[in-house]
Amino acid sequence: MVNIVRVCTCTSGTLLIVLLHVSLSVANKQWPLPYRRSSSRPPSDPYCKALYPFCPTGADDGKIPVMTDSDEIQVLALKAPVWEWKYGDFMGKLHIYHDALGFHNTRTGQNFTSEWYELFQLFNCSFPHEVPGRDEPLWCNQGAACFFSGINDSHWRANGTITQVTTITGHQFNQLADWIHHDNNTGPYYSPFQVDDSDSLSPKVWMYSYDCSSYILRVFDALHTFGAVFHSSVNLNYTRMRLYSNEPQLLGNTSQIFGPSGQPDVASALMKFYSNFTPMAASLTFAEHLLHIFEYVVLKEEFYLYFNEQYWFLPMKTPFVKITYGMIPLPATSQLH
Numbered sequence: 001m002v003n004i005v006r007v008c009t010c011t012s013g014t015l016l017i018v019l020l021h022v023s024l025s026v027a028n029k030q031w032p033l034p035y036r037r038s039s040s041r042p043p044s045d046p047y048c049k050a051l052y053p054f055c056p057t058g059a060d061d062g063k064i065p066v067m068t069d070s071d072e073i074q075v076l077a078l079k080a081p082v083w084e085w086k087y088g089d090f091m092g093k094l095h096i097y098h099d100a101l102g103f104h105n106t107r108t109g110q111n112f113t114s115e116w117y118e119l120f121q122l123f124n125c126s127f128p129h130e131v132p133g134r135d136e137p138l139w140c141n142q143g144a145a146c147f148f149s150g151i152n153d154s155h156w157r158a159n160g161t162i163t164q165v166t167t168i169t170g171h172q173f174n175q176l177a178d179w180i181h182h183d184n185n186t187g188p189y190y191s192p193f194q195v196d197d198s199d200s201l202s203p204k205v206w207m208y209s210y211d212c213s214s215y216i217l218r219v220f221d222a223l224h225t226f227g228a229v230f231h232s233s234v235n236l237n238y239t240r241m242r243l244y245s246n247e248p249q250l251l252g253n254t255s256q257i258f259g260p261s262g263q264p265d266v267a268s269a270l271m272k273f274y275s276n277f278t279p280m281a282a283s284l285t286f287a288e289h290l291l292h293i294f295e296y297v298v299l300k301e302e303f304y305l306y307f308n309e310q311y312w313f314l315p316m317k318t319p320f321v322k323i324t325y326g327m328i329p330l331p332a333t334s335q336l337h
Contacts, residue, residue: 032205036308037186047131048120048140055146064147064177065112067105071170075223076102077216077236078113078151080160089159095325097239099213102151102162103173111151114180116215118143118190125190127277128306135267136258137274139306143190145180145215165234165330172226179222191307195243199319206248207307213238217328224331240324243303245314253310270311273304297321
């Protein structure tokens with residue numbers, strides 16, 4: 001049994017949240033809500049256009065080079081401020097970092113970089129598009145792994161860090177390559193927000209983000225299962241965009257909300273909310289957009305999140321939104337010093 005929230009527009013113009021207990025075969029209450037894997041990567045909608053090409057120097061076929069089993073491969077954690085190439089260390093001062101991995105083959109001297117990021121830029125993964133003639137929002141929220149030759153030392157060292165975390169064999173690297181392909185094909189959707197119940201040191205997590213840093217953590221866990229041993233002296237921090245709310249309530253998926261057999265009141269509420277996050281209309285100033293967003297998130301204490309291809313209502317609470325930068329331990333770090 002799960003709660004589906006219906007948002008009803010009353011004659012007074014206010015929104016009432018009515019909880020209906022509906023039995024759904026696709027989900028039950030499990031927190032944190034697991035990220036739902038896909039059977040394969042779906043094609044992107046032709047409407048979705050990238051401002052910058054995705055993975056321009058990666059192999060067209062997505063292949064990762066095969067290493068000799070006995071090779072020694074140094075694994076490097078790469079970190080730099082988001083948009084460092086454009087804004088330098090500005091985002092670093094706000095602790096907003098992008099994470100990636102480097103691999104150095106000590107036998108051949110070859111270097112490689114692997115990272116996971118959005119196909120159509122970050123804002124498109126956070127909020128949808130309103131397309132004329134289309135009843136429902138259009139999401140351009142896919143992300144993917146990029147693997148390419150070389151490590152851009154100047155980019156990572158200028159305002160970030162390069163940190164060796166472990167050394168693996170060529171065989172373990174080849175295992176990881178197979179894992180990256182599977183992870184990439186079954187986890188196509190970017191989700192930028194972590195949703196917590198409080199700002200405490202040990203909050204209850206409703207949903208975890210699925211972004212560049214969670215890719216690094218998944219890779220570390222995979223390497224650990226392949227036998228990699230990590231340096232205990234290494235501590236790595238990660239950026240999190242956090243939303244704070246009471247227990248999220250499921251609204252439904254696109255077909256349950258939009259269209260002739262959907263829920264028009266819920267659909268209207270969603271479209272009204274997301275209109276505050278679309279590119280600024282000519283009739284509204286930047287300040288007016290900020291006021292609308294403040295009204296929803298802080299004054300009305302409302303946020304609508306798209307996660308696992310479903311819409312969720314978040315009853316927001318103090319401190320509402322926060323960017324954090326905290327340490328997450330490496331797997332089984334006590335074994336190597």
